[in-house]
Amino acid sequence: MDNEHCRIATSYTSCAILEVYQLSEDPAKVMYALGTNLYHPARGQPAAFMMFSGLAKGGNASLLAKFVTDTFLGTMPGTFHCHPHAVENPKTSNLINWWIWEIPHEIFKAWWKAERIKKIKAT
Secondary structure: OEOOOOEEEEOOOOOOEEEEEOOOOOHHHHHHHHHHHHHOOOOOOOOOEEEEEEEOOOHHHHHHHHHHHHHHOOOOOOOEEEOOOOEEOOOOOOEEEEEEEEOOHHHHHHHHHHHHHHHHHHO
């Protein structure tokens, strides 16, 4: 699924993993797009994990990691993993990290539905 906030694809290695990439600077909109990908009746794509990578410090991936931590981890500890140290990307020389999130579907779907209702009411 492509939209202006991110791209989402099923991993080539496992249908249980969604790869989220080309992240916008608005993590709430990225997460809403992920929820739409997972739960919209017309195109729901169930998956157990979301994976993304980006600059280890700063950048849109770090913003998304903070959003996931702040919004969802108070209720589901231990479900969000970050590689323990940044690695140099040989193509760009940037220090990058990757994150994988075990999606707490009941909690995430409730958040997505609440956001969807807000959007519908705003129109």
